[in-house]
Amino acid sequence: MTExxxxxxxxxxxxxxxxxxxxxLWKAVEKDWQMWIKPYELxxxxxxxxxxxxxxxxxxxxxxxxFGVMHVSTAFNFSKKLEERGLLAFSKRDAxxxxxxxxxxxxxxxxxxxxxxxxxxxPHSVIEGSRSMKELYGKFPEFLDVMAVIRNxxxxxxxxxxxxxxxxxxxxxxxxx
Amino acid sequence: MTExxxxxxxxxxxxxxxxxxxxxLWKAVEKDWQMWIKPYELxxxxxxxxxxxxxxxxxxxxxxxxFGVMHVSTAFNFSKKLEERGLLAFSKRDAxxxxxxxxxxxxxxxxxxxxxxxxxxxPHSVIEGSRSMKELYGKFPEFLDVMAVIRNxxxxxxxxxxxxxxxxxxxxxxxxx
Numbered sequence: 352m353t354e355x356x357x358x359x360x361x362x363x364x365x366x367x368x369x370x371x372x373x374x375x376l377w378k379a380v381e382k383d384w385q386m387w388i389k390p391y392e393l394x395x396x397x398x399x400x401x402x403x404x405x406x407x408x409x410x411x412x413x414x415x416x417x418f419g420v421m422h423v424s425t426a427f428n429f430s431k432k433l434e435e436r437g438l439l440a441f442s443k444r445d446a447x448x449x450x451x452x453x454x455x456x457x458x459x460x461x462x463x464x465x466x467x468x469x470x471x472x473x474p475h476s477v478i479e480g481s482r483s484m485k486e487l488y489g490k491f492p493e494f495l496d497v498m499a500v501i502r503n504x505x506x507x508x509x510x511x512x513x514x515x516x517x518x519x520x521x522x523x524x525x526x527x528x
Numbered sequence: 529m530t531e532x533x534x535x536x537x538x539x540x541x542x543x544x545x546x547x548x549x550x551x552x553l554w555k556a557v558e559k560d561w562q563m564w565i566k567p568y569e570l571x572x573x574x575x576x577x578x579x580x581x582x583x584x585x586x587x588x589x590x591x592x593x594x595f596g597v598m599h600v601s602t603a604f605n606f607s608k609k610l611e612e613r614g615l616l617a618f619s620k621r622d623a624x625x626x627x628x629x630x631x632x633x634x635x636x637x638x639x640x641x642x643x644x645x646x647x648x649x650x651p652h653s654v655i656e657g658s659r660s661m662k663e664l665y666g667k668f669p670e671f672l673d674v675m676a677v678i679r680n681x682x683x684x685x686x687x688x689x690x691x692x693x694x695x696x697x698x699x700x701x702x703x704x705x
Contacts, residue, residue: 360698362655363647365668368694369654370557372671374576375678375686377554378597380547399551420555470540477546478539480680484673491542492677494549496661496669501552503657509552517545521537 369500379476386473391466396421396429398466404439404455405463406516411450418512420505427451438462467520546677556653563650568643573598573606575643581616581632582640583693588627595689597682604628615639644697 381395388398399419404410407418416426430453433439438459442452455463485491502510558572565575576596581587584595593603607630610616615636619629632640661669679687 359648361668362652363644364694364697365658366560366647366652366655367697369553369658369671370561371690371693372674372678373550373553373557375597375682376546376550376674379678379681380550383543384547420552467540470543471536475539475543476681477677478543480677481542481546483680484676491538492673494546494671494673496671497549497553497674499661500654500657500669501549501556503660504556504653505552513548516548517541520541520544 376477379480383473383475383477387470387475388466389473390469391462394429396425397433400426400429400433400453401438401455401459401463402516403512404453405460406519407512409452409454411452413450415453418509433459464523467523553654556657560650560652560654564647564652565643566650567646568639571606573602574610577603577606577610577630578615578632578636578640579693580689581630582637583696584689586629586631588629590627592630595686610636641700644700 384395384398388395391398393401396419399421400415403415403418407414410418412427412430413423415430416423419426430439430441434441438456440454440456442454444450444452481491498510561572561575565572568575570578573596576598577592580592580595584591587595589604589607590600592607593600596603607616607618611618611630615633617631617633619631621627621629658668675687
C-alpha cells in the first residue's frame with residue numbers, strides 16, 4: 352500500500368535528511384536553552400516541566416511527560432526536585448484520585464517571569480540564524496511543514512497545548528507592557 | 529541594531545516556538561533512529577560517526593565532531609570503540625601530522641549497507657507522519673526554512689557535507705538497483 356505513492360528509497364533518503372536536520376537544529380536549541388537557564392540552576396527537563404505546568408495551569412504528571420516529550424519517570428523525578436525547591440506543588444483531586452497533579456507555585460511563577468525578562472542576556476543562535484529570513488520575508492519562519500509532521504506524530508492535542516502555551520507567553524507580555 | 533526590525537518579545541516567542549518544535553521533532557527522530565540501529569549494537573553517536581566517515585571518505589576527528597554536532601571528545605571516544613570492533617580505522621597523514629584521521633573499514637561499510645537494506649524493518653514515525661504531505665504535494669517536505677537557519681548557524685561547509693552525504697546515499701542505491 353505504502354509503495355503506491357513513494358519508493359522505499361525515496362522515503363529512506365527523506366528520513367535520513369530529516370534526521371540530520373533535526374539533530375543539528377535541536378543541538379543549537381539545546382545550547383541556547385542551557386545558557387539561558389544556567390544562572391537559575393535548572394536543567395532543561397526541570398525548566399520544561401515548570402514551563403508546561405505554568406501554561407497548562409494544573410496538569411497530571413503524565414500530561415507533563417507527554418507535552419514535554421519525556422518519560423513519565425523523568426517527569427516525575429524532576430517534578431519532585433522542583434517541589435523540594437518550592438517551585439512546584441503536587442496535589443490529588445477528589446474527582447480523579449488516580450492521578451497526581453502538578454501546579455506551579457507563586458515562587459515558580461516569579462522565577463519563570465524573571466527568566467523571560469532576562470531572556471536576551473544570553474545569546475540565541477536560533478534567533479541570530481533566522482534574522483536574514485526575517486529581513487527577507489518580513490517575519491520569522493513558521494515551519495508549517497515541521498508542525499504538520501509533529502501534528503501527525505503526536506496528535507492534535509499536542510499541537511493545541513503547544514499553541515496555547517505560545518499564546519500565553521504572548522498575552523502575559525502584553526499584560527506587562 | 530537588532531531592535532530595528534523585530535521586537536525582543538517577537539524574537540523570544542519565535543525562539544520558544546522553535547525550541548518546542550525542534551525538541552518534539554528530534555525526540556521522534558531519535559526514537560526511530562534507536563529502533564533502527566538497535567539490532568547492530570550501536571548507539572546514535574557511534575552510528576553517526578560511521579555514517580559521516582562513510583560519506584566524507586576520510587575525515588579528521590574534528591570534522592566528524594563538527595558534522596555530527598557532538599563534542600570532539602565524544603567523537604574521539606566512540607571512534608575508538610568502533611576501531612576496537614574493526615569498523616573504523618585511525619590514521620595519520622604525512623602532510624598533516626597534527627590531526628588524526630578516521631576511515632570506515634570494509635567491514636564497517638558492509639555493516640552500513642546491511643543497515644540501509646533493513647531500514648524499513650523498523651517503524652519510522654517521521655516517514656509515517658509525512659505521508660499526508662507527500663499525498664498532498666506530490667513530494668516529501670523540504671524544510672527549506674529549517675535548512676536556511678541551520679546554514680546560518682553552522683556555515684556553508686556544514687550544508688555542503690550534508691548535501692554530499694544525502695547525494696551519496698542516493699547514488700549508492702542507484703548503483704545497486
